[in-house]
Every structure is written in C-alpha cells, then in structure tokens.
Amino acid sequence: MSETGRMRASVLTAATSLEVQSREIPVPDADQVLVRIEAVGVCGSDVHFYKEGRLGDWVVDEPLILGHESAGVIVAVGSDVDANRVGERVSIEPQRPDPTSRESMAGQYNLDPAMEFYAVPGVDGAFAEYAVIQAHFAHTVPDSVSLEAAALLEPLSVAVATARKAGFTVGSRVLITGAGPIGIITAQVAKAYGAAEIIVTDLDAARREQALRFGATRVIDPSAESVGSLGLDVDAFVDASGAAPAVRSGFGEVRPGGAVVLVGMGASEIPLPVTTIQNNELIVTGIFRYANTWPTAIGLVERGEVDLDALVTGRFPLDEVQQALESTGRSDTLKSIVTPQR
Numbered sequence: 001m002s003e004t005g006r007m008r009a010s011v012l013t014a015a016t017s018l019e020v021q022s023r024e025i026p027v028p029d030a031d032q033v034l035v036r037i038e039a040v041g042v043c044g045s046d047v048h049f050y051k052e053g054r055l056g057d058w059v060v061d062e063p064l065i066l067g068h069e070s071a072g073v074i075v076a077v078g079s080d081v082d083a084n085r086v087g088e089r090v091s092i093e094p095q096r097p098d099p100t101s102r103e104s105m106a107g108q109y110n111l112d113p114a115m116e117f118y119a120v121p122g123v124d125g126a127f128a129e130y131a132v133i134q135a136h137f138a139h140t141v142p143d144s145v146s147l148e149a150a151a152l153l154e155p156l157s158v159a160v161a162t163a164r165k166a167g168f169t170v171g172s173r174v175l176i177t178g179a180g181p182i183g184i185i186t187a188q189v190a191k192a193y194g195a196a197e198i199i200v201t202d203l204d205a206a207r208r209e210q211a212l213r214f215g216a217t218r219v220i221d222p223s224a225e226s227v228g229s230l231g232l233d234v235d236a237f238v239d240a241s242g243a244a245p246a247v248r249s250g251f252g253e254v255r256p257g258g259a260v261v262l263v264g265m266g267a268s269e270i271p272l273p274v275t276t277i278q279n280n281e282l283i284v285t286g287i288f289r290y291a292n293t294w295p296t297a298i299g300l301v302e303r304g305e306v307d308l309d310a311l312v313t314g315r316f317p318l319d320e321v322q323q324a325l326e327s328t329g330r331s332d333t334l335k336s337i338v339t340p341q342r
Contacts, residue, residue, distance in 0.1 A: 008340070009128035010321040012064045015053030018322050021063075026132045033138050034076040035090060039151040040126045040338040041069030042324050044180075044265060046119060050325045056268065058121050066321075067338060068094040068118035070126035071150030074138060081135045091150035092126065093137040093157075093294055094118030110161075110289040117289075127321055129340045139294040145301050148337055149308035152185075155335075156306060157293035158263065159186040163193055165285050166236035166261045170194030175234040175253050176216075177227070178241030178264055179207035181311065181335055184214045186238055186263070191215035192305035199234065201227055201246065206331040214307070228252035235259070242266025248273065256280040263287045311335040317342040 009023045028034045046066045048055040071091045077083055097104050097112035104112050119125030141150045159182065168174065172195040176183050179202035190198045200211040201220040208219040220227060228249035235258050237250040242264030251273045254260060260282055277284060300306040314336040316324035324336045 007129035008318055009065050009124075010067075010318045010338075012050060012060060012066055015060070016051060018050070020318055023065075023128065025130045028076060028078040028081075028132045030078040030080040031134050032078045032132045033074045033081055033085060033090075033135050034130055034132050035070075035072040035092060035138060036075045037070055037126050037129060037131055037340045038072040038147045039070065040067040040340065041151045041155065042067075042328055042336040042338065043069055043155065044328070046125075047325050047328050048265070049119070050322075055265070060121050062121070064119065064121055065124035065127050066119045066325075067125040067127035069151050069154040070094065070118070070131065071141070071147045071153070072131075073147075075130070077135070085135065085138075088138070088140050089143070089145075089147060089150065090138040091141050091153040091294065091298070092118075092131070092133050093139060094126070094133065094154065095137065095289065096134055108291055110291040127318065127338055127340065129318075139298065141298060142302055145298065146309055148312055149301055151337065152308040152311060152335060153294060153297045153301065155181055156185055156189070156297040156300065156308060157290040158182060158287060159189040160293040160296050160300075161290040162186055162238055162261050162263055162287050163189045165287060166238055166259045168193040168195055168236065171196045172236060173197040173232070173234040174199065175232055175237045175250055176200045176211075177222075177237075177239045177246035177250055178202060178243070179204070179211040179216075179219075180240060182263055183238075183240035184211060184311065184334060185306070185308075186240055187211055187215040188306045189300070192300055197234075199232060202241075204331045210334065214310075222246065222249065236261065238263060240264050244270040251276050251282065254280065254282055256282075258282055260284045261287060312337050315339050315342075 074088045096116040097109040098114045101112040174190045199218045200216040232253040311334045327336045
C-alpha cells in the first residue's frame with residue numbers, strides 16, 4: 001500500500017474526457033475489505049458512459065471512476081472482518097444491495113432499487129489502484145484461476161444468470177444473436193451446461209470465427225441468411241447484441257413454449273411480435289446483472305469448462321484507459337483489461 005495513503009485512478013470528468021488523478025485510498029468500513037486492484041475488464045456500459053456520458057436513465061453529472069469487472073488481492077480489512085483474509089486473491093462482485101429490501105429478502109438482490117453498484121453515477125468503480133467492497137462480495141478464487149480470469153467472472157456471472165433464465169440443460173438447442181464478449185461467454189456456458197446445438201449470429205466474419213472457437217456449433221451471417229425464417233426450432237433464444245433487428249428475428253426461431261432472454265443493451269423500446277409470443281406461449285425475460293452466481297462461475301473456470309483467459313486481447317495501464325475503451329469497437333477485440341498496478 002502507498003505510504004502516502006493516496007492512489008492513482010482514471011476518472012471520467014465528462015463525456016470522452018478522462019484523466020488520471022490522485023485520490024485518497026478508501027478506508028474499509030467495518031464489514032468491508034480493501035482490495036489492491038490487479039485487473040479490470042472493460043464492459044460495454046463503461047464505453048457508453050465514456051462516449052455519451054450516460055447509459056439509459058443514468059447520467060454522469062460528477063467525476064466518476066469507471067470499471068466494474070475487477071479482481072485483486074485483499075490488503076486490509078474492516079474491524080468486523082477476519083484479519084486472516086489479508087493476502088487472499090479475490091474476484092469482486094461489484095454491488096451493495098440493501099439486505100432488508102423486498103427484492104433481497106426474495107433472493108433477487110440484483111433487483112434492489114437502492115442498489116449501489118460500481119461505476120454507476122454516485123458510486124466509483126475499479127479503474128484505480130485500490131477499491132473497497134463488502135467482505136462477502138469479495139469472492140476468494142483458487143490459485144489455478146488467474147486474476148484476469150477472476151475479473152472476468154463478472155461477465156461470466158451475467159452468462160450464468162442468462163443460462164438459468166433460459167433453462168440451458170443437456171441437449172438444449174440455443175440461438176445467440178451477437179458474438180461480442182457476452183455472446184461468446186454465453187456460448188461457452190451453453191456448452192458447459194450440455195447444449196447440443198449452439199447457433200451464433202453476427203454480421204462480422206471475424207466475430208463469427210471467434211464464436212466457433214468458443215463453443216458455437218454453427219454460425220450465421222444475418223445479412224446472408226434470413227434469421228427468423230430458418231426453422232431452427234431452438235429451445236432458447238438469447239439476444240446479446242441489443243440490435244433491434246436481431247432481437248425481432250430471434251422470436252421466429254423459438255419452439256413453442258421456449259424461452260427468450262434479452263441481455264444486450266440497445267434501444268429502450270422496440271416493437272415485438274406479440275402474436276408469436278402469445279400463440280407459442282414464449283417466456284420472454286430480461287437480464288439485469290446477477291445474484292448468487294459467483295460460486296458457479298468460479299467452478300466453471302476452475303474445472304476448465306469456461307476459458308476466460310483466452311478472451312483477453314489487450315492490456316492497458318491506467319494512463320491508457322481511453323485506448324482500452326476505444327479498443328472495444330474493433331472486431332478483433334474480445335476483452336480489454338486495465339492493469340492499475342502497471
């Protein structure tokens with residue numbers, strides 16, 4: 001830990017404006033731990049905040065530290081936390097719900113309206129040398145899991161939550177639109193859960209090739225084939241693109257009684273085929289983060305059923321967070337990692 005009690009952090013000061021600032025190292029509350037951040041994945045939400053200064057109803061109106069896919073080493077603990085946790089390698093579940101809320105009491109703490117979440121306006125994230133988190137959301141990872149993979153347990157948790165909603169199981173037939181990081185990770189999870197067919201669509205040829213490397217059994221170019229009329233008859237359709245045409249096209253490929261899970265961030269409103277949903281009794285739902293997913297995610301990586309290290313296509317120090325954010329627009333980028341200690 002710095003002898004001066006200060007740390008470096010990459011701070012979003014306005015849309016497209018970042019600067020590395022000196023900040024005080026946060027002091028953990030009684031139930032928190034202080035983590036030396038070693039790796040942070042770049043997420044699409046970080047890019048939205050950087051480029052537009054907002055994401056949906058969230059507007060950046062004061063300086064904000066971005067980054068919520070993070071991992072590191074515990075270097076200090078609050079008064080109520082076992083001091084033996086110092087030195088543990090941990091993956092951060094970057095949220096703080098109200099444990100007494102209706103949603104938390106029902107086991108859906110991710111839906112707590114009062115949630116405090118890393119890198120959402122009002123709560124600083126992890127593009128910094130240190131961060132604090134409640135001790136129970138600092139998940140210990142085995143030595144066989146790299147700290148970069150530990151950071152990417154966060155998007156893997158999104159995929160695990162998706163798998164649960166979609167009902168992935170042995171023999172499932174799955175359609176995934178969008179071969180970005182979430183689509184690719186979801187394909188890996190589908191394979192780990194025993195899916196027999198994993199079909200991935202994307203307009204970009206390089207991304208389709210990546211999907212085949214990570215578990216897809218078939219890829220489709222939607223500009224060459226009319227998704228929606230191929231008769232795929234899948235059990236589950238997952239949209240990981242957020243693109244309205246992709247969302248609409250998938251409904252026509254789901255068997256009666258199947259599931260549709262909307263994960264990608266796109267337009268706030270799009271027309272949906274209501275008659276198809278009604279006549280086929282499709283179950284349509286969204287994904288908003290995750291709850292109780294880290295143990296499953298850690299197990300998938302530890303057993304080698306999901307490869308997160310292979311997703312890393314670039315590493316950037318705090319001084320190059322802007323380059324890290326802008327790298328996500330390239331088709332050869334899957335996951336860019338920020339390394340605050342470099």
